[in-house]
Amino acid sequence: MTFDDIIRALSCTVVVRGTAFETAGIKSLVSSDLMSDVLTTTEEDFIISTSLNSEQVVRTADIVGALGIVLVNGKYPQDAMRRLAEEHGITLLSTPMDAYRVCFTLGCAMESRGRASP
Amino acid sequence: MTTIPISTHDSPPFLLDLIYRMKIKDVMTRNLITARKENSLRDIKLLMKEKAITGVPITEPETRRILGVVSMDDIIRALDGGYIDAPAERHMSRNLIVLDEDMPLQFAISYLDKFRYGRFPVLNKERELVGIITSRDIIVALLVEVNKEVEKLEQKIVNPVPVAGEDIHLEFAVRKLDFENAGKASTEIKKVLKTRNLNPQIVRRIAVASYELEMNQVVHAEGGTISFALQGDRVVITARDLGPGIEDVNKALQEGFSTANEWVRSLGFGAGMGLPNVRRVSDEFSIQSKLGEGTTVKSVIFAAAEL
Known part of the structure; x- marks a missing residue:
């Protein structure tokens, strides 16, 4: 999936366009409010969805090489978080949907794509 | 009163270099609050309260010469002696110690240590009043310079x-x-x-x-x-x-x-x-x-x- 697909599927507001905004091919989603959990993931080409809007989410995304961050429940980042995302070139989105909706919507979308192009 | 703990023998070379390199004119406050010799001590007391300062130079505005200083001590004495409505020129301190704007900062530090004044008027070559220097001005200026140096050192390490x-x-x-x-x-x-x-x-x-x-x-x-x-x-x-x-x-x-x-x-x-x-x-x-x-x-x- 591209960021454009995700923005459309989740009705996202774009807060920061990261360096891979146009080119990223997103294959997976890690959804957690615990950055400790995110740090244990071995996923590749993924984005993080979380309701936590602190700088540590951006740091964690950078450390594990996530392509972007989706803030759920209509959370909007503080200035410091936005600045750090800009600095690290990480795409930052905000959606009004809750975590369950986000997982369900993206899960279905990724699944159907998987079937379409095995 | 405690002295400023920068002495000429056991401070780091960087600090010593700094207090000789920086001039009093780099550190002093230029935004002067002054009064005239005709102003009453009561007016000056109000001025001190309004501007939150503890000393006011008395100047001749036409020549920018300093005639004296009215300090908080002078005001207390005036209140004690019942002459708070007298003009400044009759009771101001005339025995002034002034500094030259081109002197190194080290002079101001040693003067603050040597004399019990909280501030020194600063004059230019033409003997005109151009600023005033307090220990606060010195502390702020030194902190800014030391911060810059520490930042440079930290970058070298990191x-x-x-x-x-x-x-x-x-x-x-x-x-x-x-x-x-x-x-x-x-x-x-x-x-x-x-x-x-x-x-x-x-x-x-x-x-x-x-x-x-x-x-x-x-x-x-x-x-x-x-x-x-x-x-x-x-x-x-x-x-x-x-x-x-x-x-x-x-x-x-x-x-x-x-x-x-x-x-x-x-x-x-x-x-x-x-x-x-x-x-x-x-x-x-x-x-x-x-x-x-x-x-x-x-x-x-x-x-x-x-x-």
Whole structure:
């Protein structure tokens, strides 16, 4: 999936366009409010969805090489978080949907794509 | 009154250089609040209250010459003696010690120590009043300069330019509960690793280990250091902290065991995953801890460059 697909599927507001905004091919989603959990993931080409809007989410995304961050429940980042995302070139989105909706919507979308192009 | 603790014999050369290099005109306040000799002491008392100052130079506005100073002491004496409505010229201090704007800052410091005045008027070559210098002005100016110097020194420590193919050693200070800067060391380490042609998955493991160790120090320790060494194809991350030490190391290595408080958890950490996660991504892992002394964690990851 591209960021454009995700923005459309989740009705996202774009807060920061990261360096891979146009080119990223997103294959997976890690959804957690615990950055400790995110740090244990071995996923590749993924984005993080979380309701936590602190700088540590951006740091964690950078450390594990996530392509972007989706803030759920209509959370909007503080200035410091936005600045750090800009600095690290990480795409930052905000959606009004809750975590369950986000997982369900993206899960279905990724699944159907998987079937379409095995 | 305490003296300013910068003496000419045992201060660091940088400070001595600074107080001789900086001129009084670089430090003094130029925004002067003055009064005329005809003004009453009561008016001057009001002026002091309004502007929150403790001394007012009395000047001849036409010539910009200073005639005297009315200080808080003069006002107290006037209130005691019942002459608060008298004009300033009758009771101001005329026995003035003034400084020249081109003198080194060191003169102002030694004058403040030698005499019991809180401020000195500053004159230019034409003997006109151009400023006033207080110990506050000096402290602020010195702090600004010292900060600049410390920043320069810190950059030298944190950012040695890595040379391709050579071993790298970096060291970072970590402060207790400094969540704003938490993760900076790991970001720097990752940046340096990106300059080498390493497997991205190995870079990620190294970054995760250093980030978990860094967060552990921010959350639990009284501050510490994260050191990073790339020796050949061996990466060693060593986290040393200043305490308090771990009571039961085996428990701390169990997933889900945590002593973090609620607000640390509200930031997305403290789930008891830190140390187990470091061990998971490491090829070699060791931990030593002593209650009351501190903890040292060492993580080794083999990072052969991709061909």
